Amino acid sequence: MVVKGKLKMALVAEKDIDFKKLNLKKKEKAARKKKAQKGGDKPESNGKVEEVWEDVEEAAEDSGSDEDEEELETAPMQIDFEGIDESDSDSSAGENDQENDLEDDEDDEDIPVSDLEDLDDEEKEDMIPHQRLTINNTVALTAALKRIALPTSKIPFSEHQSITTSAPVVIEDVSDDLNRELAFYAQSLSAAQEGRKLLKAEGVKFTRPTDYFAEMVKADEHMAKIKAKLIDEAASKKASSDARKQRDLKKFGKQVQVAKLQERDKERKTTMEKIKALKRKRQGADTETTNEADIFDVALEDETAKPSRKDRIGPNKRQKKDEKFGFGGKKRFKKSGDAMSSGDLTGFSSKKMKGGAKPRPGKARRASKK
Amino acid sequence: MSAYKALSKSNGDKQEAPANGIKKNKQRVLILSSRGITYRHRHLLNDLASLLPHSRKDAKLDTKSKLYQLNELAELYNCNNVFFFEARKGKDLYLWMSKAPNGPTVKMHMQNLHTMEELHFTGNCLKGSRPLLSFDASFDKEPHLRVLKELFMHIFGVPKGARKAKPFVDHVMGFTLADGKIWIRNYQISETEPSRISTSTDSTDAKPKVKKNADGKETEISLVEIGPRFVLTPIVIQEGSFGGPIIYENKEFVSPNQVRSEIRLKKAGRYNQRAEQGVERLAKKGELGLRTDGGRKAKVDELDTGTLFA
Numbered sequence: 001m002v003v004k005g006k007l008k009m010a011l012v013a014e015k016d017i018d019f020k021k022l023n024l025k026k027k028e029k030a031a032r033k034k035k036a037q038k039g040g041d042k043p044e045s046n047g048k049v050e051e052v053w054e055d056v057e058e059a060a061e062d063s064g065s066d067e068d069e070e071e072l073e074t075a076p077m078q079i080d081f082e083g084i085d086e087s088d089s090d091s092s093a094g095e096n097d098q099e100n101d102l103e104d105d106e107d108d109e110d111i112p113v114s115d116l117e118d119l120d121d122e123e124k125e126d127m128i129p130h131q132r133l134t135i136n137n138t139v140a141l142t143a144a145l146k147r148i149a150l151p152t153s154k155i156p157f158s159e160h161q162s163i164t165t166s167a168p169v170v171i172e173d174v175s176d177d178l179n180r181e182l183a184f185y186a187q188s189l190s191a192a193q194e195g196r197k198l199l200k201a202e203g204v205k206f207t208r209p210t211d212y213f214a215e216m217v218k219a220d221e222h223m224a225k226i227k228a229k230l231i232d233e234a235a236s237k238k239a240s241s242d243a244r245k246q247r248d249l250k251k252f253g254k255q256v257q258v259a260k261l262q263e264r265d266k267e268r269k270t271t272m273e274k275i276k277a278l279k280r281k282r283q284g285a286d287t288e289t290t291n292e293a294d295i296f297d298v299a300l301e302d303e304t305a306k307p308s309r310k311d312r313i314g315p316n317k318r319q320k321k322d323e324k325f326g327f328g329g330k331k332r333f334k335k336s337g338d339a340m341s342s343g344d345l346t347g348f349s350s351k352k353m354k355g356g357a358k359p360r361p362g363k364a365r366r367a368s369k370k
Numbered sequence: 371m372s373a374y375k376a377l378s379k380s381n382g383d384k385q386e387a388p389a390n391g392i393k394k395n396k397q398r399v400l401i402l403s404s405r406g407i408t409y410r411h412r413h414l415l416n417d418l419a420s421l422l423p424h425s426r427k428d429a430k431l432d433t434k435s436k437l438y439q440l441n442e443l444a445e446l447y448n449c450n451n452v453f454f455f456e457a458r459k460g461k462d463l464y465l466w467m468s469k470a471p472n473g474p475t476v477k478m479h480m481q482n483l484h485t486m487e488e489l490h491f492t493g494n495c496l497k498g499s500r501p502l503l504s505f506d507a508s509f510d511k512e513p514h515l516r517v518l519k520e521l522f523m524h525i526f527g528v529p530k531g532a533r534k535a536k537p538f539v540d541h542v543m544g545f546t547l548a549d550g551k552i553w554i555r556n557y558q559i560s561e562t563e564p565s566r567i568s569t570s571t572d573s574t575d576a577k578p579k580v581k582k583n584a585d586g587k588e589t590e591i592s593l594v595e596i597g598p599r600f601v602l603t604p605i606v607i608q609e610g611s612f613g614g615p616i617i618y619e620n621k622e623f624v625s626p627n628q629v630r631s632e633i634r635l636k637k638a639g640r641y642n643q644r645a646e647q648g649v650e651r652l653a654k655k656g657e658l659g660l661r662t663d664g665g666r667k668a669k670v671d672e673l674d675t676g677t678l679f680a
Contacts, residue, residue, distance in 0.1 A: 140609055140617035141513035144474040149520050150395055159395045159530055161539070162503040162523050169506045174549040184555045185593060188544040191504030192559045192591050199539060207561055207589070208496065208538040215497040217420050217596065218486065226490050 033135065157198040163191040395529045399425040400444045400470070403455035404434050411463050413485040415455055417598045421556070422526065423498035423534035425453070434458075437466070437612040444470035444611075451525050452611070455480075462626045465602060466612070467521045473610040474517055478552075478602040479623065486597035493558035493594035495541040500528040501556075502542040509547060514607055514618040518552070519545070541596060550622055552602040557593035564590050 152160050171183050199206050218226075321327075361369070401419050403411065407430075419427045426447045431454070433439065440452050454466040463483065468475035503526060509519040526543055528535050544555040607618035656665020670677060 134621045135616055135619040136514065137615075137617040138513050140615070141474075141517055141607065144607075144609055144617065145513065145517045145520055147472065148469050148474070148524070150523065155395065160503075160523060160527055161500060162505060162527060164505040164510060164519075165507045168508040168511075169546050169548070171546075171548040174551075180548070180553075181555075183548075184544050184546050184553060185557070187506065187546055188504045188542045188555065188557050189591065189593050191502055191544070192542045192557075192593065195502040195539070195542070196559075196588075196591065204539075205537050206539050208499075208540050212538070214536060216494050217417075217497050218494045222487065223494060226492060229490050230492070 030137075156202055157195075158202050158204045161195060161199075163194055165190065394531075395527075396531075397424055397451055397524050397527070397529045398447075398449040399451040399453050399525050400428060400440070400447055400449035401425045401453045402428040402440075402443075403430050404457055405430050405432060406460055407455055407457040407463070408460060410483065410485060410488075411455055411457055413487060414483050414598055414600065417486045418453070420497055421501070422528065423536075424528055424532040440466075440468070441470060441611050451521075453525055459627075464605075467525055468611045469521070469524070470611055473608060473614055474521075474617070475608040475611050475614075476518060476521055476604060477606045477608075478604050479626070481551075481601045481603065483600040484598055489595075489597040489599065491595045491597050493541075493556075493560075493596035495558050495596060496536040496538065498528070498532070498534045499536040499538055499540050500530070500532075501526065502539060502559075503527050504542055504544045506546045509545070514604065515547065517607060517618075518604060542593065550603065550620075552604070554600055554602065556596045556598065558596050560592050560594050561589040562592065564588075 150160055152162065165187055169183050169187050171180050174180055196206050216223075360366075399422055401415065401422070403415055407415070415427075419425050426449055428443065428447065431437075431440065431443075434456060437454070437456075440454060444450070444452050450470045452466065452468040452470055454468070456464040456466060458464065463480040465478045465480045466475060467478070503523060505519055505522075509515045522545055540559055542557050542559055544553075544557065546553045546555075603623055604618075604620050605623050606616055606620070608614045609617050652661070653665075655661050659666050659669075672678075
């Protein structure tokens, strides 16, 4: 202990006096913090300097560290920093750590009030001013790390199989699920590619051959469940899309039907109008030159020829039938004579009335006449 | 006991140390939980245990206060890592990760956890194959993150000679730092042939594969997620194993209890506001003489029905 203390003193003497003061201050600070926390802190395992590595050389040191532990238990207040410094076997590393600590002090500012100003008034009202103690003991952290760290640079890659990305993964909005997962995926994918390269360079088996069967993390029934779920999902998706299509078709079909009907109506109206106009013209244009009527006739013929067979059948059939069988008006006394028919003298001749008809010639005469 | 321990340790070390002096990555993880975990926590624990062939699962620990008992348990099972789920109030889950005899120990809050079963991912991997561990570069920036990374490496990385480990590498675990939290994902590495020519050469032994690698004619790698998923927020790092001084504390961490209490307070605030409004309204009515009791009495009008027909 004493020897190590001397070492430390020498180290400190090597540096500035300011630094010494700082260290003192820190000790005080740490002590205060410890008093505040007290609860779960057990100073026993504090000073242990054990390698977790299975290593021959370390065995002796292990037993030595146990003694250290006992010594330290007597003076629990100082422990923190001394223990840590002792665990640094490398003096240069210790220097770095302490420098880090200096920088760290500047970083350890609490959240400024300006950061809290952009909160709603409502939220501010309910906020409890609560400040945690900021603890970030860089020296102890690096010491702890050093104690357990795998020498990744010394051992072959296949021993640890860990890959760190060259640039930090930046995720702008953590609540944006898609982009976040994409970033994770990209990170792992690059690691997989690099890892395969490194492993194959070391001659380690990477790809599982297709005929290698072994227990999987997810059992067959689990995979079957997943498959069923996937099929279910696909089926329901398809069904819904089909239904939607059908719906759309129905809607569209109705529109088409309506449009067709309207068109037909319009057509009928126009033809009727034209016929009417034609009739009017015929009536009024009897005296006029036939030339005009001829032109119109041609147009009318065209017009009547145009509509499809189906259209012709529709109204024309009725007209024909009406003509043939009659439609509208009373049917009684249709065959009885009236003023017109009695006045009609077309079938009357006085000749017939006078001498009567000539007697019918004889058979021989009739035959010779032929 | 300690003498025996020291003796046995030194003996064991002598046997296991390789001749060339290169240290061997030897890890064994004790996995267990406290009492009072929910079924989802339990399933997640099982999922993780199935991914870690170098782990030893133990029965639930009875206590939540005397966690240093875990050190003895770890020693009993020959483990140098402890992976402990601590459930609080039947809903909050805290994850402790520790290097068994001497620390450090990390306590983290686990959120957004989804077990393998409920995620329905199509990925799958060999039980006990060694994963590739993919770390975000931001893990190297701060000392406490470096400690975390080292712990992840020890606990989630399957050591080479692990007893139940399978010889192939078919999954990759991603650790990403985002928003002050650590996001953990597990993917299957699925290799697909880019073309037919490579298929014929692929059946030959490993040496041409390496050559192919140099040419850039490799099977294409794509990832399929396996699960589980979870997010960790580091809270505290202790120097010892379940003990010792706190060497890091995350000041940005807000405990779920506080979050819940704030929500409750907010709700209570809403009620208080309404109640206050009610009182104000009553007072206003009293001022205008619209209340039968209390407040100012309304002026008696001569034309009031009460006075007219009294």
